[in-house]
Amino acid sequence: MTFSAANVVAVGVLGLLGVGFYGLLATRNLIKVVVALQILVKSAILGLILAGYLRGQVVLGASLAITVIVADTIVAVIGLALAVQVRRKFGTLDLRSLSTLRR
Amino acid sequence: MVGVMVVVIVGAIFCALQSMRANRLLVSALWLAGTSALVALAIFVMGAPEVAVIELSVGAGLVTVLFVFAINVAGEEPIKLKPLVPRPLSIGLVALSILLLGWMGMPGLLSILQLNVTFSLPSAADFTRAFWEQRSLDVVAQIVLVFAGVLGVLGLLSDTETAGGSSEETQK
Amino acid sequence: MVPVFVLLTIGLPWLGALLVWWVGNNHPRLQVSAAVFFSVTAGIASLALLFDTSSKAIISVPLGGVFGDFTLIPDGLGVFLAAIATVIGSLAVIFSIDYMRGEAQLGRYYALVLFFIGGMAGLVLSGSLLFVFVFWEITALCSYALISFHNDDPKAVAGGIKALIITQVGGIGLLAGALLAYTTLGTYEISAVLEKSTTLPPALLSFLAFGFLAAAAAKSAQFPFHTWLPDAMEAPTPVSALIHAATMVNAGVYLLARFYPAFAPVPGWKLAVMIVGATSAILAAMMALVAYDLKRLLAYSTISQLGYMVYAIGAGGVFASQFHLLSHAIFKALLFLAAGSVIHAVGTRDMRQMGGLGPKMPLVRATFIIGGLALAGLPILNGFWSKELVLESGLTGGPLWLYLIMVLGAGLTALYTFRGVWLVFYGKPRSTLHAHDAQPAMRIALVPLAAGALISWLAAGPFSQMLAATLPFHKIEASSTLHIAEQVVSEPSTLVALLVIALGLSVWWQRQHLTGLVTTFKGVQNAAIQNFGFETINNSITRAVKNTGEALRTTQTGLLSWNVLGILAGLAIILIILAWGV
Numbered sequence: 001m002t003f004s005a006a007n008v009v010a011v012g013v014l015g016l017l018g019v020g021f022y023g024l025l026a027t028r029n030l031i032k033v034v035v036a037l038q039i040l041v042k043s044a045i046l047g048l049i050l051a052g053y054l055r056g057q058v059v060l061g062a063s064l065a066i067t068v069i070v071a072d073t074i075v076a077v078i079g080l081a082l083a084v085q086v087r088r089k090f091g092t093l094d095l096r097s098l099s100t101l102r103r
Numbered sequence: 104m105v106g107v108m109v110v111v112i113v114g115a116i117f118c119a120l121q122s123m124r125a126n127r128l129l130v131s132a133l134w135l136a137g138t139s140a141l142v143a144l145a146i147f148v149m150g151a152p153e154v155a156v157i158e159l160s161v162g163a164g165l166v167t168v169l170f171v172f173a174i175n176v177a178g179e180e181p182i183k184l185k186p187l188v189p190r191p192l193s194i195g196l197v198a199l200s201i202l203l204l205g206w207m208g209m210p211g212l213l214s215i216l217q218l219n220v221t222f223s224l225p226s227a228a229d230f231t232r233a234f235w236e237q238r239s240l241d242v243v244a245q246i247v248l249v250f251a252g253v254l255g256v257l258g259l260l261s262d263t264e265t266a267g268g269s270s271e272e273t274q275k
Numbered sequence: 276m277v278p279v280f281v282l283l284t285i286g287l288p289w290l291g292a293l294l295v296w297w298v299g300n301n302h303p304r305l306q307v308s309a310a311v312f313f314s315v316t317a318g319i320a321s322l323a324l325l326f327d328t329s330s331k332a333i334i335s336v337p338l339g340g341v342f343g344d345f346t347l348i349p350d351g352l353g354v355f356l357a358a359i360a361t362v363i364g365s366l367a368v369i370f371s372i373d374y375m376r377g378e379a380q381l382g383r384y385y386a387l388v389l390f391f392i393g394g395m396a397g398l399v400l401s402g403s404l405l406f407v408f409v410f411w412e413i414t415a416l417c418s419y420a421l422i423s424f425h426n427d428d429p430k431a432v433a434g435g436i437k438a439l440i441i442t443q444v445g446g447i448g449l450l451a452g453a454l455l456a457y458t459t460l461g462t463y464e465i466s467a468v469l470e471k472s473t474t475l476p477p478a479l480l481s482f483l484a485f486g487f488l489a490a491a492a493a494k495s496a497q498f499p500f501h502t503w504l505p506d507a508m509e510a511p512t513p514v515s516a517l518i519h520a521a522t523m524v525n526a527g528v529y530l531l532a533r534f535y536p537a538f539a540p541v542p543g544w545k546l547a548v549m550i551v552g553a554t555s556a557i558l559a560a561m562m563a564l565v566a567y568d569l570k571r572l573l574a575y576s577t578i579s580q581l582g583y584m585v586y587a588i589g590a591g592g593v594f595a596s597q598f599h600l601l602s603h604a605i606f607k608a609l610l611f612l613a614a615g616s617v618i619h620a621v622g623t624r625d626m627r628q629m630g631g632l633g634p635k636m637p638l639v640r641a642t643f644i645i646g647g648l649a650l651a652g653l654p655i656l657n658g659f660w661s662k663e664l665v666l667e668s669g670l671t672g673g674p675l676w677l678y679l680i681m682v683l684g685a686g687l688t689a690l691y692t693f694r695g696v697w698l699v700f701y702g703k704p705r706s707t708l709h710a711h712d713a714q715p716a717m718r719i720a721l722v723p724l725a726a727g728a729l730i731s732w733l734a735a736g737p738f739s740q741m742l743a744a745t746l747p748f749h750k751i752e753a754s755s756t757l758h759i760a761e762q763v764v765s766e767p768s769t770l771v772a773l774l775v776i777a778l779g780l781s782v783w784w785q786r787q788h789l790t791g792l793v794t795t796f797k798g799v800q801n802a803a804i805q806n807f808g809f810e811t812i813n814n815s816i817t818r819a820v821k822n823t824g825e826a827l828r829t830t831q832t833g834l835l836s837w838n839v840l841g842i843l844a845g846l847a848i849i850l851i852i853l854a855w856g857v
Contacts, residue, residue: 004105005105005108005148005149008105008108008109008112009108009112009145009149010205010208011112011205012112012115012116012145014201014204014205015112015115015116015119015201016115016116016119016138016142017201017204018197018198018200018201019116019119019120019123020119021197021200021839021843022123022193022194022197023122023123024835024836024839025186025188025193025196025197025836025839025840025843026123026186026188026190026193026836027123027186027836028184028186028187028836029128029184031128031170031173031174031177032123032128032131033835034170035122035123035131035132035135035170036123038135038138038139038162038166039119039122039123039135039138042115042119042138042139042142042162045142045146045154045158046142046145046146049146049149049151049154050149052151053149053150058150058151061151062151062153062154065146065151065154065158066153066154066157066245067244067245069154069157069158069161069162070161070245070248070249071244071245071248072162073161073162073165073166073252074248074249074251074252074255076166076169076170077169077252077255077256077259078251078252078254078255078258080169080170080172080173080255080259081173081255081256081257081258081259082258083173083177084173084176084177084258084259085258087176087177087178088177093177094184095187095834095835095836096184096187096834099832099833099834100833186836187834187836187837188836188837188840192840193836193840196840196843196844196847197843199847200843200846200847200850203847203850203851203854204850206854207850207853207854
């Protein structure tokens with residue numbers, strides 16, 4: 001049984017997705033949450049390009065991927081800005097101590 | 104080409120894992136930059152150089168700079184905190200989801216084997232047309248997003264510039 | 276032009292709500308002026324709509340396959356209810372200028388009132404069941420927030436939450452009905468449901484019919500869900516006049532009237548509707564008889580009069596029911612606003628502390644009595660004509676025993692109205708309360724409503740023509756005011772009803788001589804004070820919902836990791852289901 005390059009990329013998409021999800025579950029630091037989100041989005045970009053190839057619509061996949069990259073960069077910027085402001089205001093980045101909901 | 108791809112993908116997943124395992128935020132951000140660069144390489148090998156270049160410059164470059172800057176401003180804090188969700192539970196659930204996804208995608212993945220897709224470069228003119236004409240809505244959305252990003256950068260910067268403002272707030 | 280007016284009717288109040296909120300509490304004059312301006316212009320827009328009704332969708336926005344189209348239909352039923360909402364809404368806002376002067380957080384108050392007015396107009400103009408649901412929930416939300424406007428008063432908060440939860444029963448029923456209709460007919464359009472109702476499986480149709488009856492009973496405070504309305508009286512009085520007398524509580528009646536052609540063939544449905552209406556009418560009238568809180572008295576009377584409308588729909592008199600709705604909206608808003616003037620002047624709602632207030636506030640007394648006479652159903656006020664039409668349609672379309680109950684209810688109505696008027700305005704002053712007549716803005720609101728209570732019945736003919744022309748499925752007969760008046764006057768049942776009403780009045784005159792009778796009914800009186808035990812049912816619903824919410828709160832940790840866990844678990848479950856299905 002031989003693997004084509006597309007199969008390898010598909011495994012990569014799933015692997016990055018898993019790592020990103022695991023990061024969101026395991027981390028308690030606001031900045032690291034942003035890192036985990038970045039990893040998730042890398043998986044999405046790779047997936048878009050792959051899907052474009054498999055469907056024979058290479059340029060469509062590529063242009064969608066670019067949109068995702070732009071959106072993702074803005075998410076990172078705003079997430080980091082929030083983290084910086086939160087740190088300044090509350091003195092911590094720990095999600096647990098930031099939560100104010102009654103339990 | 105399969106060999107190259109295996110190395111690149113395994114490297115990307117390894118970097119991602121390392122960035123999640125790292126105990127220092129700065130190290131984590133650098134591993135993320137590595138992941139990004141390897142993903143960009145994979146995209147390049149797949150024959151979408153425009154995307155690869157943007158991913159490399161924005162994803163690996165700009166975002167990393169922002170991370171370093173933000174960590175610098177916010178300060179390192181020990182992040183060796185116990186996860187809120189029990190670790191076996193999170194690993195199990197992630198593994199279950201990913202395996203299910205893979206299994207559901209299996210027929211498609213197997214058909215790829217028969218198809219034996221070869222990646223080839225589309226002409227630059229095709230990409231330009233698709234990006235600027237067919238997806239013009241996306242371009243508009245991106246412009247709006249960039250404005251949001253500018254506001255975000257201001258949020259990042261306001262910390263250093265309005266140091267006086269912050270001390271005022273603490274006085275209240 | 277019509278689409279513009281439709282959009283203005285809904286949009287102007289909402290725009291005003293935003294503006295009032297944006298102006299803020301630091302500019303009270305500007306805030307109040309904006310509220311008055313936007314509510315009055317919306318009222319004018321809706322009145323302009325009255326001259327150009329149609330049964331076709333005037334605005335239709337496609338929202339894709341899942342949500343259907345968002346349509347607005349200015350047909351007779353919708354436009355007339357929208358006009359009631361906006362016109363009485365603007366009068367309530369004007370009344371609030373004086374009534375709410377000096378209160379804190381008026382921005383919240385006016386913004387919510389305006390938001391409500393727009394939502395109510397949207398509810399009745401919307402042609403899609405899904406959006407009826409959306410607007411229905413908007414009105415419920417505003418009602419809750421305004422009942423609890425004085426949110427430092429635990430009674431107000433409890434009353435608001437009770438109203439919210441009980442009316443949600445109706446909201447859930449409506450949503451279930453909309454989804455069921457969608458799954459079988461593939462559309463949310465009300466007109467399509469009415470058109471194709473005969474093709475629906477009978478079991479489904481009867482489920483829909485009784486589900487909507489429960490929804491309407493919850494929203495319109497009908498038996499057995501009627502106990503939320505008296506508790507809602509903690510709201511500021513203009514809100515009670517607008518939401519809990521003239522508009523929102525009519526939404527249930529509107530729903531029944533709207534779907535009457537589809538549900539009428541369902542076996543047992545018409546009788547069930549009539550029984551719900553009659554039970555509410557008679558029980559609430561008895562409770563009104565023993566109430567000492569002026570606003571609760573009016574609330575019970577609202578339940579009772581809504582019972583008349585529901586009863587009329589069950590008996591097939593959609594026109595009679597809607598005509599009574601119009602009369603009731605006018606005279607009950609008038610009664611509430613006049614009561615508000617009294618409460619504002621004397622500072623209490625307890626009628627035992629009032630008495631002899633008449634000479635001190637002649638205008639309020641005059642308008643209150645006009646409203647009271649209309650409520651009691653004395654000729655020639657609007658309440659007389661519409662109540663006689665309701666009773667007449669009950670006699671022709673329903674069983675005799677229910678008709679007799681309703682006639683008895685009319686007598687009780689006259690009795691409790693007269694009792695209320697007497698306790699407030701006549702007799703010896705029972706405490707040294709300082710009273711003054713209505714202030715200018717209050718007068719501006721009271722006088723048009725009093726005039727309306729006197730003459731709105733003259734619109735009966737055009738009203739019937741409008742409904743007949745734009746409601747193709749309801750088969751309403753167009754006729755002229757003169758013809759309707761002749762019909763009412765020549766009917767012997769009118770005489771019967773008038774006699775019973777007169778009997779009710781004479782019972783109050785002769786109350787000293789009837790002490791024996793009073794003691795006989797002591798048990799009934801005590802039961803009425805206890806709300807006939809239905810309070811416990813409604814309270815247990817409220818408590819169950821609250822406890823469930825409290826129990827579910829542990830799942831809302833606000834922690835990202837747990838939320839992501841939930842997302843992942845959901846993904847895994849969907850994948851498992853998909854894998855199973857393939």
